[in-house]
Amino acid sequence: MKFKDKVLLAVSRIPKGKTSTYKEIAARAGRPLAYRAVGNILSRNYDLKIPCHRVVRSNGQPGGYNRGAERKILVLKKEGVRL
Numbered sequence: 001m002k003f004k005d006k007v008l009l010a011v012s013r014i015p016k017g018k019t020s021t022y023k024e025i026a027a028r029a030g031r032p033l034a035y036r037a038v039g040n041i042l043s044r045n046y047d048l049k050i051p052c053h054r055v056v057r058s059n060g061q062p063g064g065y066n067r068g069a070e071r072k073i074l075v076l077k078k079e080g081v082r083l
Contacts, residue, residue, distance in 0.1 A: 003029055007041050014054040017080040021058045039064065054081075 001009075006029035014020050020028075022035040029038070042052040043066050053072045057063040062083060065072035076083060 003031060003034070003037070004041050006030060007038050008045065008047075008050050011042065011052055011055060012050050014051055016051075019054050019056045019076070019081055022055055022063070023058050025055055042066070054079075056083075 007025055010025050010028040011020070022038045023032070025038045026032055026035040031037070038055070042055060043064060045052050046066065053065055053067075053075045055063070060083065062069055062072050062076065073083060
């Protein structure tokens with residue numbers, strides 16, 4: 001399985017109302033130091049079944065989102081995530 005596929009699978013398993021970090025996703029995908037690559041992969045994801053808005057920075061900040069950072073914050077708050 002390609003790294004990209006592992007990343008998308010790991011992200012798809014994040015439950016509603018929860019978040020994970022880019023670093024945690026990289027580790028789950030088998031490449032713990034590839035957290036920037038995780039961000040690049042997710043920036044190109046437009047599949048609504050993959051909840052990439054649930055991936056945040058290690059410092060708790062929302063980070064980027066291909067549909068806009070403000071939308072990411074809004075969606076996370078709707079899911080009950082406290083930022």
